[in-house]
Amino acid sequence: MRLLASSLLLLCLSAYSEGTVISKEPGESIHLTCSSEECPTYSNEYHYLYLYYTIDEEAEVVFSNIKSERFSPRGKYESRTKLDIHNRTITLSNLTASDTGIYKCVYKKSSTEKITCSVYAVFITEKTPCSTVSPAVEPSPVLMYIIFVCIISVLAMWILMLLILPKVQQRFIKRRAMHAHQSSADNVYEIMRREEGAQVAAPIGLV
Structure with a gap:
């Protein structure tokens, strides 16, 4: 132990x-x-x-x-x-x-x-002498506390790297895709408005 x-x-x-x-x-x-x-x-x-x-x-x-x-x-x-x-x-x-x-x-x-x-x-x-067998000695409370804090810190770091960061990255990619789709829709709408304006202006020019 x-x-x-x-x-x-x-x-x-x-x-x-x-x-x-x-x-x-x-x-x-x-x-x-x-x-x-x-x-x-x-x-x-x-x-x-x-x-x-x-x-x-x-x-x-x-x-x-x-x-x-x-x-x-x-x-x-x-x-x-x-x-x-x-x-x-x-x-x-x-x-x-x-x-x-x-x-x-x-x-x-x-x-x-x-x-x-x-x-x-x-x-x-x-x-720990190799030639003699000593009874099992439990680690001191201070040692166990240090180990506990270290393990929690390492686990938190791995959780951040393996779970949270990929989700943030996926959300960022989705947000960029939605922004690109919105921009494309706005461009299509602007082109349709221009075409409609051109069709309305054409008869007036003929008169």
Whole structure:
């Protein structure tokens, strides 16, 4: 059950994040680089770098003032986070299952001007020894909630693509056909009016 839940979660995170998927085991480290092609350069004056963690709500992981090289991890990340200011890589060490989620780099010039780039879906698997048979352990409520939200999101996307969009397209085609038919009928009516006018005007010309 836990293996199935883990696989579903990894698949959902991959589809939802539209970024890089990273799978690690507890106790390991990850390196999140905030210097992809979508990220601003130093000359763009985006001096404030944030790393955010998201599952059901957004939480700040790291704040850094690149210009002054100030670095400030937040909350539970304070003692296990490092920043390489030169290549803008943030390292999170001693990972736990609660670190599973979506991480994104955000550069800010001001409170209103910001750029989001380098999105990562991080999945922390739990070690399961192969030599021993452990009793079945049910996934935690948080894990089940994440899987449920991901599955609903993926299903909604497929329903939109497979059911709603074709109907909208068919309706658009029918509407265009009706418009073309109406235009053709109007043209025929206009021609008949002209022919009738010509027939009425002909006797008057003869007199």
